[in-house]
Structure formats: structure tokens, C-alpha cells
Amino acid sequence: MVVTIASLKKGQRGIIKEFSVEVVPLKLLEMGCLPGNEVCLVQTAPFNDPLYLNINGSHLAIRRETASKIEIELI
Amino acid sequence: MAKHINVALIGNPNTGKTSVFNRLTGLNQKVGNYPGITVEKKQGTCKFGRGCKVHVLDLPGTYSLNASSVDENVVIELLLNKNDKDFPDVAVVVADIENLKRNLLLFTQIKDLGIPVILAINMADRMKRKAIYLDVPKLEEKLNTKIALISSRKNLGFDYLKELIENYNQLSTKPSLNASSISPEYFDRLRKAFPNQELYKLWLVITQDVNFGKLDRNELKGVASFQTESVSNLKRLQQKETVARYQFINETLKETLHIDTANAKDLRSRLDRVLTHKVWGYVIFFAILLLIFQAIFDWSSYPMDFIDSTFASLSEWAKTSLPVGDFTNLIAEGIIPGLGGIVIFIPQIAFLFLFISILEETGYMSRVVFLMDRIMRRFGLSGKSVVPLVAGTACAIPAIMATRNIENWKERLITILVTPFTTCSARLPVYLIIISLVIPDTRVLGIFSLQGLTLMFMYILGFGAAIFSAYILDKILKIRSKSFFVVEMPNYKLPLPKNVLITVVEKTKAFVFGAGKIILAISIILWVLASYGPGDFNNAEEIIQNQYASQNLSEEEIAMHVDSYKLEHSYIGHVGHAIEPAVRPLGYDWKIGIAIVSSFAAREVFVGTLATIYSVGSEDEQTIKSRMAAEINPILGGPLFNFASGVSLLLFYAFAMQCMSTLAIVKKETNSWKWPMWQLFVMSAIAYVVALAAYQFLK
Numbered sequence: 001m002v003v004t005i006a007s008l009k010k011g012q013r014g015i016i017k018e019f020s021v022e023v024v025p026l027k028l029l030e031m032g033c034l035p036g037n038e039v040c041l042v043q044t045a046p047f048n049d050p051l052y053l054n055i056n057g058s059h060l061a062i063r064r065e066t067a068s069k070i071e072i073e074l075i
Numbered sequence: 076m077a078k079h080i081n082v083a084l085i086g087n088p089n090t091g092k093t094s095v096f097n098r099l100t101g102l103n104q105k106v107g108n109y110p111g112i113t114v115e116k117k118q119g120t121c122k123f124g125r126g127c128k129v130h131v132l133d134l135p136g137t138y139s140l141n142a143s144s145v146d147e148n149v150v151i152e153l154l155l156n157k158n159d160k161d162f163p164d165v166a167v168v169v170a171d172i173e174n175l176k177r178n179l180l181l182f183t184q185i186k187d188l189g190i191p192v193i194l195a196i197n198m199a200d201r202m203k204r205k206a207i208y209l210d211v212p213k214l215e216e217k218l219n220t221k222i223a224l225i226s227s228r229k230n231l232g233f234d235y236l237k238e239l240i241e242n243y244n245q246l247s248t249k250p251s252l253n254a255s256s257i258s259p260e261y262f263d264r265l266r267k268a269f270p271n272q273e274l275y276k277l278w279l280v281i282t283q284d285v286n287f288g289k290l291d292r293n294e295l296k297g298v299a300s301f302q303t304e305s306v307s308n309l310k311r312l313q314q315k316e317t318v319a320r321y322q323f324i325n326e327t328l329k330e331t332l333h334i335d336t337a338n339a340k341d342l343r344s345r346l347d348r349v350l351t352h353k354v355w356g357y358v359i360f361f362a363i364l365l366l367i368f369q370a371i372f373d374w375s376s377y378p379m380d381f382i383d384s385t386f387a388s389l390s391e392w393a394k395t396s397l398p399v400g401d402f403t404n405l406i407a408e409g410i411i412p413g414l415g416g417i418v419i420f421i422p423q424i425a426f427l428f429l430f431i432s433i434l435e436e437t438g439y440m441s442r443v444v445f446l447m448d449r450i451m452r453r454f455g456l457s458g459k460s461v462v463p464l465v466a467g468t469a470c471a472i473p474a475i476m477a478t479r480n481i482e483n484w485k486e487r488l489i490t491i492l493v494t495p496f497t498t499c500s501a502r503l504p505v506y507l508i509i510i511s512l513v514i515p516d517t518r519v520l521g522i523f524s525l526q527g528l529t530l531m532f533m534y535i536l537g538f539g540a541a542i543f544s545a546y547i548l549d550k551i552l553k554i555r556s557k558s559f560f561v562v563e564m565p566n567y568k569l570p571l572p573k574n575v576l577i578t579v580v581e582k583t584k585a586f587v588f589g590a591g592k593i594i595l596a597i598s599i600i601l602w603v604l605a606s607y608g609p610g611d612f613n614n615a616e617e618i619i620q621n622q623y624a625s626q627n628l629s630e631e632e633i634a635m636h637v638d639s640y641k642l643e644h645s646y647i648g649h650v651g652h653a654i655e656p657a658v659r660p661l662g663y664d665w666k667i668g669i670a671i672v673s674s675f676a677a678r679e680v681f682v683g684t685l686a687t688i689y690s691v692g693s694e695d696e697q698t699i700k701s702r703m704a705a706e707i708n709p710i711l712g713g714p715l716f717n718f719a720s721g722v723s724l725l726l727f728y729a730f731a732m733q734c735m736s737t738l739a740i741v742k743k744e745t746n747s748w749k750w751p752m753w754q755l756f757v758m759s760a761i762a763y764v765v766a767l768a769a770y771q772f773l774k
Contacts, residue, residue: 025559026310027482029317030139032177042344046353047449050458052564058177059343059564061445066559 005051006068008041014072015039016055023069032058039072078127081161082240085150085185086169087178088136089438089565091197093117094227094574095169096133099237106581114149114476118161123241132161138177140184141313142283144479151283154188155276165191165243167236172198172207173566175332179218179324180317183251186220187275191246193221193239200226206335214331219247228571252323254278257315282313346567350439356446367430367468368531373524375422379507382422383699386415405602409687413598415699416504416683417591424500425583427469432578434465436570444562454542455549457481457560460490464541467497468534469582471737475744482561485554491744492754493545495737496730498537501678505728506533508682512704513721536729593677601647601673601687608645615641647688661727661763662720662770664708675733723770731762 001007008014018035033039037056044051049064084099086092096104100119107116117133134153135146142148153159154166166185170178175196186192202209215222221239225232239246254275255262265277349355393407434440440462448458459481467474474494481487498506507530514529611618619637628636642648650672651665658668670684682699689702706715716724732738738751745751 022307025482025561026141026313026317027138027143028561029314030141030177030180031561031563032321034318034321043347043351045351045445045449046356049449050445050560050562052347052351052445056176058174059566061441061448061560061562061564063448063560066561 003072003074004068005039005041005053005062005070005072006064008039008051008072010041010043012074013038013040014074017071017073019070024066028060028062028066031060032056033060033062033070038075078125078241080127080129080240080243081164082129082131083153083161083163083166084131084133084169085166085181086136087138087171087174087181089563090136090169090171090174090178091227091568092136092169093133094571095167095195095197095225096131097571097573097577098227098230098233099129099131102577104577106585114146116149121237123237127241129237129240130161132163137181139181139317140279143482146479151279154185154190155279163190165193165240165246167193167195167240169195169197171566172196172202172209173205175209176321176324176328179328180320182218182220183320183323184275186218187250187252187254188279189248189250189273189275191243191248193223193236193243193246194218195223195225195232195236197225197227199224200229200231205341208333208335210331214327217327217331218251219249221246250275252320254316257312257319261312282309342567347442347564350442351446356442360443360446363434364465365531367427368534369527370426370430373527375426376507378422379419382419383415386411386418387699390415401606404606405599408606409598409602410595412686412699413595413602413683414591416598416686417587417595417679419504419682421583421587423503424469424587425579427500428579428582429575431466431469432575433570436568436574438565438567441562441564445564448560454545455486455489455552456493456542456545457483457486457490459560459562460486460545463490463494464497464538467494467499467541469500471495471497471499471734472740473582475737475740478744482559485549485552488554488745488750489545489548489552491741492548492750493541495732495734495754495758496537496541496544498534498729499678499734501734502533502728504679504682505674506530506725508700508703509716509721509724511700512716513718533725533729540730593680597673597680598683598687601669601684604647604650605642605645605688608641608648610644612641612644615644642688660770661766662723662774664706664715666706667715667724671727671733675735677735678728678733681728719770719773722773723766726769727762727766729762730758730765732758 003014005014005016016033016035016037016039024033032055034056039056040054042052042054042059045061050061051064051067052059052061053067084092084096096117096119100121103121104117104119107118114135119131119133121129121131123129132153134150137147137150140151140154142151153161154163156162168178168182168185170182182192182194196209201207209224211222211224223232223236223239225236255266262274262278265281266274269277350359390407390411393403393411397403397406434443443461443465444458446458447461451458451460460478463474463477466477471494474497475491478487478490478494481490510526510529514526517525519525519528615637619633619640623633623636643652647669648665651669654668654672655665658665658671663671666685666688669688670681673684674681685703686699689699689706703716704714707713708715708717708720732755738755741751741754742748
């Protein structure tokens with residue numbers, strides 16, 4: 001099974017793998033969501049969506065749909 | 076010789092850029108619009124020693140120079156156009172010490188444009204508490220710039236920042252990253268095609284989806300269409316650029332920034348646990364909304380009563396102390412009541428903007444977006460629609476502009492279309508006066524005032540209408556757009572009183588002067604139309620004398636009959652009677668009809684219009700409210716404003732699209748007349764039908 005940001009449990013961490021531009025918008029990159037960075041799921045909103053992430057010190061919220069497209073490696 | 080320096084403040088959102096601007100300029104600021112677009116242009120001046128005058132421009136917050144909204148276009152367009160009169164001599168990039176990494180991305184981009192840049196690192200007062208250590212000289216060396224550690228909260232470091240600005244010509248303009256390293260081959264071709272231009276500037280012009288206007292036509296002619304790569308390849312290069320910049324930043328900060336992560340369990344996580352909790356989060360959010368509405372109704376009623384009675388006595392004073400004549404009448408019966416109709420709701424607008432700016436300043440608004448996204452999506456909206464819908468309670472115009480950060484076009488369009496349903500402050504005076512006339516002043520359960528609850532119901536009705544129509548629109552609009560959502564969760568901050576104060580003053584001022592002009596003009600026109608008339612109007616005395624000759628009336632009673640006869644036969648009376656058949660089924664008389672028609676310019680005109688119409692011919696000092704209470708229904712007898720007609724009016728104002736400025740802004744933001752016209756007709760039709768049904772059912 002492919003492990004993505006969406007499969008993180010609260011408090012779990014992972015390292016973002018390479019991804020293609022078609023899936024992840026540039027804006028997300030600019031806000032710190034880069035391959036090689038560490039991502040931690042801080043909290044999920046009610047109904048489990050969106051996800052509140054800490055990516056290498058940047059605090060962002062993205063929707064589960066986008067999160068499920070960003071592959072990670074669990075640590 | 077006096078030196079003149081243009082400074083541009085640039086930075087990510089949530090870095091405290093506006094507080095830096097406020098610190099630098101104090102109250103010497105001017106808020107306007109960029110020509111042709113509705114982006115707020117904030118500029119100010121400050122004087123340094125030795126006659127040096129500095130012009131500061133506060134540019135909209137942006138994460139990078141890759142523009143994805145109108146606000147961000149403003150930044151890139153200015154920085155690329157050396158001929159613009161606001162083109163900065165020096166750029167000050169404001170960064171937040173806790174988000175330095177992300178903030179530096181924008182910094183390196185601006186540096187590569189060859190503009191002298193100062194890095195102002197804000198919130199430096201937190202460094203000690205957060206155990207952050209920064210090697211400033213080393214970072215200055217690595218970034219080839221000068222750094223000012225500042226704190227707008229504690230007013231630290233501004234003297235040094237000013238000193239740096241004054242000596243901007245000593246700053247290095249060397250780029251921090253060699254742009255062509257992304258793709259040497261592509262940039263080589265670019266250099267050959269445009270040998271006289273800076274490479275990075277060329278690259279930005281090519282990759283941006285911006286209409287550069289003047290810039291494109293002159294020096295950079297043909298650059299934007301220079302494409303030897305496919306769009307997806309360009310995108311890949313943009314991604315590569317961002318990654319390369321972050322690599323550079325990471326390496327730089329590794330040597331200069333040290334954060335002791337042991338202190339990480341901070342205020343943020345403790346507050347987030349409660350404020351975004353699946354139960355408490357909502358409870359707190361609704362409690363805050365409740366507080367806002369209760370406060371607006373209760374607290375602002377005192378200054379409002381005071382303003383109302385002040386204007387009534389002012390009118391009376393003008394009548395008795397100025398020489399008798401048409402001009403005095405115009406002042407006492409047209410201008411003063413008209414002005415009173417706008418000044419009266421300054422307190423509420425001030426309260427609303429006070430709450431909204433506190434919610435935004437603290438960082439709480441982002442948590443609401445996070446909390447509400449899933450629910451709002453069910454109705455075709457985005458979590459980010461909450462901000463416009465809440466801001467819409469102040470005014471739909473800034474609210475519709477606040478939809479710009481919604482990435483998905485369909486969600487954004489629906490938000491724009493339904494925002495005017497929320498109860499804006501222009502509806503408040505109408506609601507307040509009608510509620511106080513037709514809803515009994517009693518308490519429910521001994522604490523809640525029934526009038527306050529009615530007002531809250533009107534707000535809920537507005538939100539309900541917005542949400543419900545969003546749901547319908549989501550089903551019928553066939554727009555496919557890429558769904559994408561990202562929101563920054565900033566650190567919690569105590570709001571700076573100065574920032575809040577400036578926002579409240581600025582917004583209230585803009586509102587009063589913007590709407591004030593329309594209201595004043597309409598008041599004068601109405602007064603003229605009500606004071607003159609054709610044919611029978613000029614023989615009113617004679618006609619009344621003859622009509623009541625047998626009844627032996629006192630002089631006063633005759634004068635009263637003359638006045639009401641005159642009003643009925645004035646120009647406005649004729650217009651009013653012409654539209655009366657359309658409004659009678661809703662329980663209104665022709666005077667209310669006139670007020671409704673004139674409030675299509677702006678809703679708040681309603682109260683001013685009635686004040687003007689009722690004051691023409693009346694002699695005593697009276698407040699707007701007592702005049703309205705005294706009106707008698709000409710056909711049915713009894714008070715004109717009774718429960719049935721009052722509810723009908725409330726509902727009409729809840730749904731009708733009566734604001735020309737909103738229509739204009741929707742046209743601008745959607746770039747088409749289709750959507751504002753849709754709003755005008757659909758909303759007004761709903762309003763008419765609902766008001767009709769309510770009156771017929773209740774009467």
C-alpha cells in the first residue's frame with residue numbers, strides 16, 4: 001500500500017518523497033511542503049478533514065484529498 | 076537637499092507587516108485603491124532626520140513572487156516596472172523569526188531582481204523565550220544584505236531599521252541565487268533572445284499568468300510570449316526553482332539559526348487542543364458569535380440614542396435660528412436628517428470591525444477556517460468562505476474582496492454570490508428601528524431581551540439563506556475546477572491595540588464617507604422632490620381652505636392638512652402613488668415604497684429617506700423613531716408600522732439585493748455583468764415573495 005500524508009495518525013511523522021508538479025500545486029511547495037522535509041500530523045479537524053500539519057516548522061492545513069497524493073516514508 | 080526615498084514593505088501574510096507599517100508611519104497613512112482594481116493600496120510617509128522624507132508602501136502579503144491572485148499581482152507588477160512612480164528605491168522584507176525559513180523564500184526572489192533589500196526580522200522579542208539563537212552577522216554575510224532585528228510589539232529596533240533605509244545605497248544588489256542554474260540551457264536561449272534584460276526578471280514575466288499592461292507594451296515587448304518550453308515543462312522548472320531556493324535557505328540557516336526544540340510545547344498546541352476540538356471548538360466559535368451580536372445590539376444602543384436625539388435637536392435648532400426660507404428648510408429637513416441617518420450607525424460598524432479585526436489579529440480566524448471546511452464543503456463552499464460570511468456582517472464589499480484567497484473558482488463564485496445574504500451593517504439601522512417599533516420590549520426567561528433575540532434571528536436567517544442558496548447553486552452551477560485548499564495556521568498573538576484601532580478608524584471612515592455621499596445626495600434630491608410639485612401642489616392652501624370651510628378647524632389643524640396635502644401632491648408623492656400598487660400587498664404605504672426604491676442605492680438610505688419624508692412639513696422636534704411610530708395606515712387605520720407590516724419589511728430587507736456598490740464589486744471580481752444581474756433579480760424576487768407571504772399571513 002502507498003503511504004501518504006493522509007495515512008498519518010495524530011502525532012506520527014514521515015519524510016515527504018519526490019512528487020510531480022501535476023499533483024501538488026506550486027503554492028504548497030512555496031509554503032514549505034517539499035520533498036525531503038519532515039511532516040507531522042498535528043491534528044485532524046472534525047470529520048477527519050482537513051489535516052493540520054507541521055511541515056518542517058511550517059504549520060499548514062490541507063484537505064485529505066491533496067494529502068492523499070503526497071507520498072511519504074514513515075519514521 | 077531633501078532626500079526622497081520610496082520604500083516598499085513586502086512579506087508573507089501573518090508576519091506583522093502591517094504593524095511594522097503602522098509603527099513607521101503612525102497615523103500618516105492613506106488607504107486607497109490601485110487604479111482599476113479593488114486591491115487596497117496602503118501608503119504613508121515618515122520623516123527621518125536631516126530632511127529625509129520617506130514614502131512607505133505596504134504591499135499585499137504574498138508567499139512568493141509567483142502570483143496566484145489579484146493581490147499578489149500588484150506586488151510583482153510593481154517590482155518589475157522600474158518606471159512606476161512607486162517603484163521602490165529599497166524593499167524591506169518583513170519576516171517572522173519563527174517562520175524565517177519560509178519567509179526567506181520571498182526574500183531571495185526579490186534579491187534576485189537586483190533591488191536593494193533590507194531584511195527586517197520581526198517578533199525578535201520572542202527569541203529569548205523561545206530559545207532561538209540567530210547569528211546575525213553571519214546571516215547578513217550569507218544573504219548579502221543588512222538585517223534589522225525588530226519588534227513592532229515592543230517598538231524595538233526601528234531606529235536601526237530607519238538608519239538602514241536612509242543608507243540604502245550602500246546595500247549590495249548582488250543576487251543570492253543564480254537563476255540560470257535551474258536550467259542552464261533554457262536560460263541561455265533566453266539570454267540570447269533578450270540580451271539587455273535581467274534574466275530573473277525575464278523568467279518571472281514568462282512564468283506569470285499576469286496581464287502586465289504597460290510594462291509588457293514597452294520595454295519587455297514579446298517576452299511574455301517567448302516560450303520554447305511546454306507549459307508543463309515551465310511548471311517543472313518553477314518547482315525546481317522553489318526547491319533550489321529552499322536548499323540554499325536550509326544550508327544558510329543550518330549555520331546561523333539555532334532553535335532549542337525542547338521548548339516546543341507552547342501556547343499554540345495548548346490553545347489548539349481546545350479551540351479546534353471537535354466539540355469545544357464549535358461551542359467556542361458560536362459563543363463568540365453570540366457575544367458579538369449581543370454586544371452590537373446592547374452596547375451600541377446608548378451612543379445611537381444619543382446621536383438620534385442630537386440630530387433631532389440640531390434640526391430644530393437650525394429651523395429656529397436660521398432665517399426662514401427654502402435654504403433653511405433644505406438644511407433642517409433635508410441635509411441634517413439625512414446625515415443623521417448615516418452617523419447613527421457609526422457605533423455598530425465600529426463594534427463589528429473591532430471584533431473582526433481582533434479575530435483576525437489573534438490568528439483565531441484560521442482555526443475557524445480549519446474547523447468549518449468540511450461542513451462548508453457540503454454546501455459547495457470552502458472553510459475560507461467563513462471569513463467572507465463573517466466579514467459580510469460588517470459590509471459585503473470587503474467580504475467579497477476577502478474571497479480572493481479561495482483557490483477553487485467554483486467555491487469562490489458561490490461565496491461571492493451568497494455573501495450579500497448575510498446581514499450587513501447597512502441592514503442594521505433598518506432592522507433596529509423596525510424591531511424597536513413592532514417587537515415588544517420584554518425579556519424572555521428574565522435575561523434575554525426579545526428585541527435582541529429577534530435581531531439574532533435576523534442574522535441566523537441571513538446565514539441560513541446564504542448557506543441554503545449555496546447548496547442550490549452547488550447543484551445547478553456546472554463549473555469544473557481543480558479543488559485545492561491550503562491555509563496557514565499562524566501562531567497565536569495578542570492583538571496590538573494600535574493595529575485594531577487603526578483598522579476600526581479606517582474602515583469606519585471609509586464606510587461613512589463612501590455611503591455618506593450617496594445618502595446625502597439622495598436626501599437632498601428627496602427633499603427637493605418632496606418640497607415642490609406640479610399643478611395642485613401650488614394651490615394647496617386654497618384647496619384645503621375650501622375643503623374644510625364648513626368644519627371650523629383651528630389654524631394648526633389646517634396647516635397640518637395643508638402639509639400632508641402638499642406632500643401627497645409633490646413630485647415624490649406622484650412617484651410614490653405610482654408604485655403603491657406594487658408595495659401595498661406587502662403592507663406598505665407609498666412613503667415606505669419611496670424609501671425602498673431609494674434604498675436600492677444603499678440599504679441604509681431607508682431610515683434617512685423616511686426621516687426626510689416625514690420631517691418635511693412637521694414642526695416639532697422629533698426623533699426618527701417617534702415620527703415613524705406616529706404614522707397611521709391611510710387605508711386600514713391603526714399604526715402603519717404594526718407587527719405584520721414590520722415583519723414583512725424585515726424579511727424584505729433580509730433577502731433583497733439593495734446595494735449598488737456590492738453589484739459593482741461583484742462585477743469587478745467576477746469580470747461579468749451576468750452574476751451581479753443574477754443577484755439583483757433573484758434576490759429581489761425572493762424578497763418580494765417572502766415579504767408578501769408574511770404580510771398576507773400575519774395581517
